[in-house]
Amino acid sequence: MNIYTEIILDHYQNPRNFGEIKNPTSVSEASNSVCGDKLKIFILVENKKVKDIKFSGVGCAISIASASLITDYLKGKSISQLKKINKDFIIKMLGINLGVNRIKCAVLVGEAISKLKV
């Protein structure tokens, strides 16, 4: 099955929320030992809501698209909604069928998010 769907390629080629936040309330990092990819997440929380969220780093199309889609979704959401981000949620959002080895790429953003102090 083709995992490089239009939506994945769109978010890979034009990632949303790519960059850094100057005054984040928390920053976290996650890396994939298989390929050495690293993703950094910056978050600005105000009144228990995600006021801003950005990511930086290097990654494959799947990990970049996943970070782009998830950060886009989280903007303006509550902290309790952020805490609901897990593997199943991410895979559902990507809408593609990934093998065991590529799932790690998709959930890298989730791992970084779970490390945020919010």
Add this chain to the structure above:
Amino acid sequence: MIDFLKIKSDFPIFKKNPNLIYLDSTATSLKPQSVIDKLIEYYSSYNANIFRGVYKISEKATEEYEKTREIIADFINAKKQEVIFTRNTTESINLIAYSLGRKIIEKNDEIIVSIMEHHANFVPWQVLSSEIGAVLKIIDIDEEGYLRIKDKKSRKINLYEIITKKTKILALTYISNVLGTINQIKKIIKSARKINPKIIIIIDSAQAVPHIKVDVKDLDADFIVFSSHKMMGPTGVGILWGKEELLTEMFPFLYGGEMIEEVTIEKTTFKRTPYKFEAGTPSIAEVIGLSEAVKYLEKIGLENIKNHEKNLTQKTIKRLLEEFSGKIKIFGPKNIEDRGGIISFTFDNFHSHDIASILDNENIAVRAGHHCAMPLHQRLGILSTVRASFYVYNNEEDIEKLIIGLKKVYQILKK
């Protein structure tokens, strides 16, 4: 003349997966029918534990297991008692680090590895050095992926700046699993011994034994290690060859069943090598299956295999540069005589995992990532590479399929 197109029919995996283009033999090789049949033969005809059984099928299993040891010994020109079966190359190297390294390495001694080592021949020495306070020295590579060991003027191997009287261990790979570089092991060993006759030399031959003739007497290393599964044998078997006098002095690695001579409440005495190092029930079926892999390799002939891979490598590099000039970067020596059938590359700024996934859609199996050689990728200044590697069952059609696959990769990922 070997008909390499016909060889494919010896590998049943192509019957189940007729469109499979398998370019990942550096990770593990495919297995011919004869090896698979041998596994079935053991399980269906003489499935029994070895050594202590006094009944017929146990004796038969023991005989087959020990016959494989002889076959391996002949294959690498060694003595039978110098061939030890482990689980894999990684375990073979760990065994040496534990059983010999801990015994001989003292504070401020030197252990030398190279930047192109697989983690299996890097991490055990890094850990041992840091535990004991020894110095880990790392031989660098040049721009083409050769070890930096040559005198700038004479172009001859010069190890005087690397090896000293304090050097206890030199652990080097024969063929790089990323760059494909075939190191001039025989010359390096000779040169190292001239500087320090007491040096212990370990050669990681996991990528060499399946592809080129390795003669342990001719090379004069102290230890040669390799894996069954990369030479068309079953998984779960590593080989450790070592000089008998060294093996005799070494500590056992694992303690327990099979490796003992006598156990009393007060103390235990151990068997001689190789049995001292083979504690517990080994991978009996897999060791026995390995004998068929060696027979298969000898039937085709290592010289033929080497030439076949050289031919495919040369053509692949030529085709890649023709089709993707300026977009593709191939690592390793330019001189085809100095490299094995391994081609690692980067393509545009595409991520190796994306390239491999798209190739997988075309039924092309390549490896993507750091190939268990992170220090090397760090040295090359890249995160990961795509690696295509060849063996007996590959042919020129595979090269064209790879080219078509990479064109698709470009179509999908280009920005």
